[in-house]
Amino acid sequence: MTTLAYLHDDCRDHLTPQGHPERPARHDAVLRGVGAVDGVVRREAPLGADDDILRCHPQRYVDAVEGAVPAEGTVALDPDTHLSPGSVAAARRAVGGVCAAVDAVLDGSARNAFVGCRPPGHHAERETAMGFCLFGTAAIGAVRALDHHGLGRVAVLDFDVHHGNGTQDLLWDEARAFFASSHQMPLFPGTGAAMERGAHGQIVNVPLGARTGGVEMRRAWEGPILAALEEARPELILVSAGFDAHMDDPLASLMWQTEDFAWLTARICDMADDLCEGRVVSTLEGGYDLAALEACVAAHLRVLEERGR
DSSP: OOEEEEEOGGGGOOOOOTTOSSOTHHHHHHHHHHHTSTTEEEEEOOOOOHHHHTTTSOHHHHHHHHHTOOSSSOEESSSSOEEOTTHHHHHHHHHHHHHHHHHHHHTTSOSEEEEOOSSOOTTOBTTBOBTTBSSOHHHHHHHHHHHTTOOSOEEEEEOSSSOOHHHHHHHTTOTTEEEEEEEESSOTTOOOOTTOOOTTSOEEEEEEOTTOOHHHHHHHIIIIIHHHHHHHOOSOEEEEEOOTTBTTOTTOOOOBOHHHHHHHHHHHHHHHHHHHTTOEEEEEOOOOSHHHHHHHHHHHHHHHHHHHO
16 A cells, blocks of 8 residues: 655646735645655646536536636636636646545555645635635545445545635535534634534534644544544545644644644544545645645655555
8 A cells, every 4th residue: 555646747837926825836845745755656646527527516617717717827716816827727637636546545556645736626616716726626526436436425624724615515415425624713715613514414613713723723623523523434534635724824823833734634544544444535725835835745744654554
């Protein structure tokens, strides 16, 4: 068994205006983080297929996004979310990477996998691009596991500092998918209250106050999130791995340190060992301080690689 990392240089070609935090340099930071971990097997992320995207987004939305791509420069879909000539290919690499990772983990080619592609995906709702995101990568991977592989139950765990409103929207009515998120509140996008439970009570949101550190984070995850995960009994765990809860990140004000992400990755892997033969697929979300992103990706992958041996 092994740990796979799905990457592609197309993800450097998603351009944003100067000064935008979701910038191509994030791709290079991720590559450095992956390169710091021996034993990880790199694979090129394929382009995501329409069939997979259409599991979560309607054709009219895909057509609208692709139709808005400029011939040069950038255009804004909203004040935060931009398109350049290479943006859709990059977003499709993220979708293709998570689908290939799901396939590899479920067919036994790997024990776990990390998809280090940008742009992120967890804010993209069914027909709305927002929060730097175009397609709901983690949700698409979850529904592929359910519909293509015939799993009865999957889980998506999101530790990005921002609530995964898109993943929640895409999985709200999906009884077979458990979704849990910890996130700073109040903060963009303004969703993620504890009362938001999903159509089948299968969603758990744990808001955290500003300046929450690692001790409080451990308490939140060990309590409501992992207890509910154990009850859900998933056959695969997907992770929305956002590293912007790091204390150095410029977009929020949680106080997690690099070792906190390593601890959380290990606890998720513990649960996966108990519930689903260690099967974990992680996909990159936020993380906008480049040094912190590099360090956190390396810490996350060291745990995955150790568990993937």
